[in-house]
Amino acid sequence: xxxxxxxxxxxxxxxxxxxxxxxxxxxxxxxxxxxxxxxxxxxxxxxxxxxxxxxxxxxxxxxxxxxxxxxxxxxxxxxxxxxxxxxxxxxxxxxxxxxxxxxxxxxxxxxxxxxxxxxxxxxxxxxxxxxxxxxxxxxxxxxxxxxxxxxxxxxxxxxxxxxxxxxxxxxxxxxxxxxxxxxxxxxxxxxxxxxxxxxxxxxxxxxxxxxxxxxxxxxxxxxxxxxxxxxxxxxxxxxxxxxxxxxxxxxxxxxxxxxxxxxxxxxxxxxxxxxxxxxxxxxxxxxxxxxxxxxxxxxxxxxxxxxxxxxxxxxxxxxxxxxxxxxxxxxxxxxxxxxxxxxxxxxxxxxxxxxxxxxxxxxxxxxxxxxxxxxxxxxxxxxxxxxxxxxxxxxxxxxxxxxxxxxxxxxxxxxxxxxxxxxxxxxxxxxxxxxxxxxxxxxxxxxxxxxxxxxxxxxxxxxxxxxxxxxxxxxxxxxxxxxxxxxxxxxxxxxxxxxxxxxxxxxxxxxxxxxxxxxxxxxxxxxxxxxxxxxxxxxxxxxxxxxxxxxxxxxxxxxxxxxxxxxxxxxxxxxxxxxxxxxxxxxxxxxxxxxxxxxxxxxxxxxxxxxxxxxxxxxxxxxxxxxxxxxxxxxxxxxxxxxxxxxxxxxxxxxxxxxxxxxxxxxxxxxxxxxxxxxxxxxxxxxxxxxxxxxxxxxxxxxxxxxxxxxxxxxxxxxxxxxxxxxxxxxxxxxxxxxxxxxxxxxxxxxxxxxxxxxxxxxxxxxxxxxxxxxxxxxxxxxxxxxxxxxxxxxxxxxxxxxxxxxxxxxxxxxxxxxxxxxxx
Ligand code: Z15
Numbered sequence: 001x002x003x004x005x006x007x008x009x010x011x012x013x014x015x016x017x018x019x020x021x022x023x024x025x026x027x028x029x030x031x032x033x034x035x036x037x038x039x040x041x042x043x044x045x046x047x048x049x050x051x052x053x054x055x056x057x058x059x060x061x062x063x064x065x066x067x068x069x070x071x072x073x074x075x076x077x078x079x080x081x082x083x084x085x086x087x088x089x090x091x092x093x094x095x096x097x098x099x100x101x102x103x104x105x106x107x108x109x110x111x112x113x114x115x116x117x118x119x120x121x122x123x124x125x126x127x128x129x130x131x132x133x134x135x136x137x138x139x140x141x142x143x144x145x146x147x148x149x150x151x152x153x154x155x156x157x158x159x160x161x162x163x164x165x166x167x168x169x170x171x172x173x174x175x176x177x178x179x180x181x182x183x184x185x186x187x188x189x190x191x192x193x194x195x196x197x198x199x200x201x202x203x204x205x206x207x208x209x210x211x212x213x214x215x216x217x218x219x220x221x222x223x224x225x226x227x228x229x230x231x232x233x234x235x236x237x238x239x240x241x242x243x244x245x246x247x248x249x250x251x252x253x254x255x256x257x258x259x260x261x262x263x264x265x266x267x268x269x270x271x272x273x274x275x276x277x278x279x280x281x282x283x284x285x286x287x288x289x290x291x292x293x294x295x296x297x298x299x300x301x302x303x304x305x306x307x308x309x310x311x312x313x314x315x316x317x318x319x320x321x322x323x324x325x326x327x328x329x330x331x332x333x334x335x336x337x338x339x340x341x342x343x344x345x346x347x348x349x350x351x352x353x354x355x356x357x358x359x360x361x362x363x364x365x366x367x368x369x370x371x372x373x374x375x376x377x378x379x380x381x382x383x384x385x386x387x388x389x390x391x392x393x394x395x396x397x398x399x400x401x402x403x404x405x406x407x408x409x410x411x412x413x414x415x416x417x418x419x420x421x422x423x424x425x426x427x428x429x430x431x432x433x434x435x436x437x438x439x440x441x442x443x444x445x446x447x448x449x450x451x452x453x454x455x456x457x458x459x460x461x462x463x464x465x466x467x468x469x470x471x472x473x474x475x476x477x478x479x480x481x482x483x484x485x486x487x488x489x490x491x492x493x494x495x496x497x498x499x500x501x502x503x504x505x506x507x508x509x510x511x512x513x514x515x516x517x518x519x520x521x522x523x524x525x526x527x528x529x530x531x532x533x534x535x536x537x538x539x540x541x542x543x544x545x546x547x548x549x550x551x552x553x554x555x556x557x558x559x560x561x562x563x564x565x566x567x568x569x570x571x572x573x574x575x576x577x578x579x580x581x582x583x584x585x586x587x588x589x590x591x592x593x594x595x596x597x598x599x600x601x602x603x604x605x606x607x608x609x610x611x612x613x614x615x616x617x618x619x620x621x622x623x624x625x626x627x628x629x630x631x632x633x634x635x636x637x638x639x640x641x642x643x644x645x646x647x648x649x650x651x652x653x654x655x656x657x658x659x660x661x662x663x664x665x666x667x668x669x670x671x672x673x674x675x676x677x678x679x680x681x682x683x684x685x686x687x688x689x690x691x692x693x694x695x696x697x698x699x700x701x702x703x704x705x706x707x708x709x710x711x712x713x714x715x716x717x718x719x720x721x722x723x724x725x726x727x728x729x730x731x732x733x734x735x736x737x738x739x740x741x742x743x744x745x746x747x748x749x750x751x752x753x754x755x756x757x758x759x760x761x762x763x764x765x766x767x768x769x770x771x772x773x774x775x776x777x778x779x780x781x782x783x784x785x786x787x788x789x790x791x792x793x794x795x796x797x798x799x800x801x802x803x804x805x806x807x808x809x810x811x812x813x814x815x816x817x818x819x820x821x822x823x824x825x
Contacts, residue, residue, distance in 0.1 A: 009049075009091070015098035017045040036172060038104055039082070039112040042095060043175035046085055050221045051178075054230040061140050065306065066814050067315060068140040069806075070299055071131070072292065072329055073322035075124030075271070076145050076233060077152075078116035078220070079475070079635025081176045082109070087479045088136075088225040114169045115636050116176070116220075117151035118235070120275035120593075121554040122661050123361050125635065126440075126799075127322055129661075132472040133803040135224030135231045136498065139813055144295035146287060147177075147218045147235035150270045155593050155632045160609035164596050166270075177218045177235070183301070185215040185294045186241050189286065193381045205339060207382040213264050214241040215294035225474050226498060236294040238267035274595045275554040276367045282379075285371055289380060292329035300336065310341070314354035318811045321358040321434070324369045324426040330356055330433045331383040334390075339382070345389070357810050358430040358437050359467075361658050363444070363452050364558070370423040373416065387424060391415040394432055398459055413455055431456050431463070436810045438467045441659035441680040443700065465809065468683060469659040470802035473500050476665045480639035483522040484669065484791070491515070501795030506788055516784035523646070523670060523787065530644035534589075534628050540616050542626050546585035547777055550666065551649035552633060552641055555592040555601040558656040562604050562746055563759045564588070564649055565611060567770055568627060569726045572611075575621045584777050587626045591633030591641060603745040605629065610735040610743065638662075642669050646787075647773065650675030651766065653757045655700040657681075664797040670787040672776075674769055676762070680797070687793040692786045694776075696769035697762040706761060713755035716763075723763050727751070 021041035026033050061068075086092040096106045119125065127143065134141035153164040188209030196204045220233040240261040267290050272279045303313055321327060330352055337348035362368075376384040395410050403409040415432075417423040431437050431453060439445030445466030449457045457464050478485050478497045488496060491509060496502040509515035527544040534542050551564050568588055575581050590608055594601035612627035630637060648666035650657075650673050657679040667673055667684055674694040675681040685693045698706065717724050727747050729735075736742035750759055777783050795801075807813040 009094060011094055011097040011101070014045060014091070014094050015101055017048065018042055018098060018102065021045055033102070035104070035109060035112045038099065038102065039109050040173075040175060042099065042109060043082060046082065046089065046091070046095075047175065047221075049089060049091075050085065050223055050230055053223070053228060054221050054232070057228065057230050060228075062306075064140075064814075065316070066140045067812070068142060068317055069134065069811050069813060070295070070317060070319045071127065071134075071141065071143045071322065072295055072319060072326035073124070073127040073143065073145050074288065074291070074325040075119030075322075076116070076127050076131070076143065076235075077119030077121070077124035077635060078128045078233075079639070080110060080113040080115055081220075082113050083479050084132075084475050085176075085223050087474055088132075088223040090226055113636075114171075114174075115151075115634050116169060116174075117167055117634055118145065118148050118271060120152055120271070120273060122659070123275070123323060126469055126661060129470065129472040129475075129799040130803060131222045131231065131233060132225070132474060133470070133799040135222045135229045136227060136472075136474075137800060137803055137807070138224065138227055138229045139231075139803070139807060141231050143222070143231075143233035144291065144298070145233065145235050146268050146271075146291045147216075147237040148268055148271045149237075149265075152271055152593065152634070153273055153596065157605075157609060157629070157631050160613065161606050162594055162602055164273075177220045180217045180219055180234075183217045183234075183298060185217075185236075185297045187213045187215055187290055187293045189213060189289070189379055191381065193385060205382060205385065207335075207339065212241045213267060213290060214239040215290065217294070217298070226495065234295075234298065236268065236291050238264055238290055240264040273593075274597075276362055276364055276556060276558075277595065277598070278367055278369045280370075282375060285375055286379060288325055289328050289332070292326050293332050295326075296329050296332045296336065310343075310351070314351055317355055318357065318813075319355050320806075320811070321356060321430055323359065323361045324430055327358075327369070327426040327430045328380075328383070330429060331380070331386050334386050335382055338386070349390070349393075352433055353435060356430075356434045358434040360427070360437060360439055360444075360448055360452070363447055363658065364656065369426040370417060371426065373422040373424060376424060387415060387429070390429070390432075398432075402459055409455065427453075428456075431460075435463070436465055437463050438465050438810065439658065440467065440469045441683060442466055442468060443655075443677075443682055444658040444679060447655060447700070467802055467805045467810070468796070469661050469664070469680060470797050470799035471661050471664045471668070472799045473497050473668065475639070476642070477668055481522075481526065481643035481669055483525055484519075484643065487518055487522055488791070498800070500798035500800070503792050503795055506792035510785045510788045510792065511781075513781070516781055516788065519670065519788050519791075520780070520784050523644070526644040527646075530640060533640055534587075534630065537630050538628050540626060540628050542587045542628065543585055543623060546587045546626070547646045547774075548587050548589060548644055549647040549649065550589045550591075550641055550645040550671065551651075552589070552591035552638060553660075553662050555594040555598070555604060557600060557604075557749070557757050558653055560651050560653065560757055560759055560762075561590065561592060561608065562750075563651055563762065563766060564590075565604070565608055566723070566726055566759070566763060567767055568611065568615070568625070569729060570722060570767055571625055572615055572618075572621065573722070573726060573729070575624060579620060579622065581624075583624060583774050585624045585626075586774075587628065589641060589645075590627075590629040591637060592629075593633055600745060600749055603743070607730070607735070607743045607746055614735050638665070642666055642671070645669065645671035646777070646783075647671060648673045648675070650678075650681050651697070651762075652676060652678045653762075654678045654698055654703050656757070664794065667790040668794040668797070670791045672773070672783070672786050672790060674766075674773055683796065684794075687796055688790050689793075692789040692793075694769045694773050696765040698758065698765075703758060703761075706758065711754070711758065711761065713760040714751055716760040717751060720760075720764060722767075723760065 018041045021044040025040040026037035086095050099106050131143050151167040156163045190210030191208045194206045215236040218235045222231040337343040415428050439448040449464045492502050492505050494502050531542050531544050642665050645666050648671040650663040654676050660679045676697040677699050730743050731747045733740045
């Protein structure tokens with residue numbers, strides 16, 4: 001099929017296809033068609049086009065032999081696929097009309113789709129946005145990850161507490177993937193290393209593994225927006241290999257054979273639910289190695305299919321490490337080059353230094369991965385030997401040259417941390433190997449250079465750099481906010497979803513009364529829709545004319561959902577003291593999952609739910625305040641909340657949020673940010689201007705100064721009467737009748753535990769900024785102008801810009817021809 005006939009596919013033809021596929025998905029067409037059946041039939045109809053484009057993309061790629069970017073990530077938070085694929089294929093309206101003729105609203109069909117939640121939060125969603133942009137920009141890109149049987153857990157609330165249940169995303173099959181048995185891999189684990197003397201006297205290392213696992217690839221097609229490209233996300237599933245103990249099986253020892261199989265399948269069973277904290281579990285280490293080894297072997301297989309020597313390998317492949325999670329890929333490539341392909345040490349090391357680049361996503365010490373030497377020795381004995389040699393050459397070479405005889409420096413920079421238990425520092429290995437290391441926002445990248453890796457910055461002055469994160473405007477505006485998209489398209493000429501800077505023309509209308517009114521009318525319609533969803537999910541009725549104030553992100557102390565909570569309590573208290581207090585009605589909307597093992601995060605969820613229950617049922621405050629915590633926050637829920645947000649809460653302790661990306665999504669949809677000078681908030685403020693954002697709180701330097709002086713939260717508590725009464729209130733049984741001290745974990749962390757994230761230090765400033773915001777909202781035209789300016793000035797934060805930064809400054813990708821000029825096949 002040519003691109004022309006694709007574009008012109010009629011409603012009639014599309015409907016006929018759906019009906020054709022319904023034959024496979026619905027048992028009895030004479031009865032009313034089940035929504036799941038129609039969903040599957042629509043997906044299959046879309047897939048006909050998608051896989052056709054995938055084939056021609058592959059052929060085109062092969063002809064051009066272009067350099068490829070290979071993105072290694074433990075997480076991909078894809079969300080639902082159908083709506084996005086329809087938009088990217090320009091098929092949305094056609095599909096909408098075709099399904100309508102079959103008696104369905106397309107939105108209802110989308111609701112039947114399950115999120116692909118193979119990630120935790122920002123890092124996994126960033127990977128998904130980058131895949132969208134790589135395809136849209138027609139770069140030769142492949143994503144590699146794990147085909148988890150269970151993605152991020154589902155969250156419910158029971159008695160105000162979080163309850164987790166397993167994510168069953170493939171329960172009824174996943175239409176967006178295809179198995180590729182021809183590319184499966186065998187992965188060794190455990191065992192020992194033998195030194196063998198060759199006939200010429202040289203010594204060779206042979207790893208005799210104790211176990212072999214099979215890696216089965218599942219390919220998810222990634223459809224570019226309004227172009228010919230379809231790339232692939234390749235996800236590895238673990239299985240018992242054919243080297244599996246058939247002897248035991250045949251000898252009747254079925255139990256043993258079966259348990260080996262169970263063990264093998266455990267590797268890709270479940271995603272670790274921690275965001276920004278290292279799990280430190282053996283199984284997690286095996287997951288990392290398993291998927292890196294499969295991916296590196298697949299990359300080599302793809303290369304050797306078209307080349308008969310290694311001379312072009314580093315020209316044709318670049319490998320991006322998404323955080324330190326895939327660092328072990330470095331040692332696996334070294335091992336294969338040395339032991340399988342018989343490279344010299346120097347040649348193998350040169351090769352590795354040319355192909356890897358690493359993105360750092362956090363400064364939090366608890367997120368910086370370390371694995372015990374003992375674990376390496378048991379599971380990857382050969383990799384440990386290689387690591388030791390890399391370390392030796394690094395310390396005796398570069399480190400000794402820069403800091404001769406400085407043993408303290410050697411200890412500090414070594415790949416091995418000495419101590420009770422020797423640990424391998426994965427970030428150090430990534431930094432010394434990679435040709436580029438980037439942070440994810442300007443301030444974060446500066447802190448990486450100055451505070452996290454100052455010595456590495458001195459050793460390699462051109463290595464550390466910045467690429468500010470971005471988000472795809474296809475999912476995060478065009479698809480999730482059709483009403484605003486239509487309004488924008490009336491004013492903005494050209495395909496703004498492909499060139500987001502075009503939105504800046506909207507600044508011409510920021511003070512136009514009619515446009516302001518239309519813009520706020522769209523916002524209100526979105527708020528009405530969200531109100532219905534809130535009612536459905538929580539039973540709480542909210543007023544669409546109230547301010548919708550949104551904090552949606554993982555639950556973490558550094559993100560300070562409890563600072564938001566303290567401010568809510570302040571408002572509640574002020575209203576009880578003066579029921580006629582002149583503030584805008586406000587609905588506080590939370591969405592957040594807590595890692596199941598993160599005690600305080602779960603306590604914060606519990607506290608917010610308890611406070612919400614009290615406030616929502618208190619007739620004295622005349623519905624001026626509502627608090628809702630929406631359960632099971634995920635990509636598809638974000639797509640409903642974001643278009644309806646007036647206020648975006650981005651209130652992390654300065655220096656702690658590497659970038660943030662939810663901040664960009666909310667601003668793009670016309671929410672005004674209240675935030676600290678942290679991560680990408682700083683760059684958002686630069687773009688929208690100080691008049692269109694509410695900045696508060698201590699700066700990074702002020703936080704550092706506080707730490708130097710010695711921070712004393714108790715003195716703040718004692719000197720701020722309102723804050724004191726709020727904290728005491730939280731400590732009483734007011735929100736948990738009859739149960740005293742039920743919420744004291746939080747107050748304790750603030751008062752007795754040092755308030756690590758400076759909640760009390762920022763409270764007064766936050767409360768003042770909130771007052772200014774409330775006042776600003778009263779000026780309807782002023783607020784509309786601010787909201788419009790936010791949408792208009794988000795051009796910088798498209799993930800297309802981020803990907804061009806990576807392509808130009810890190811990956812050196814060939815600029816591909818625009819798809820319209822592509823070779824006709
Ligand atoms: C994660 O979601 C992020 C960093 C991490 O180190 C891990 Cl393990 C998970 C987030 C950052 O917290 C956030 O600030 C950033 O925007 C996002 O990665 C994408 O870079």
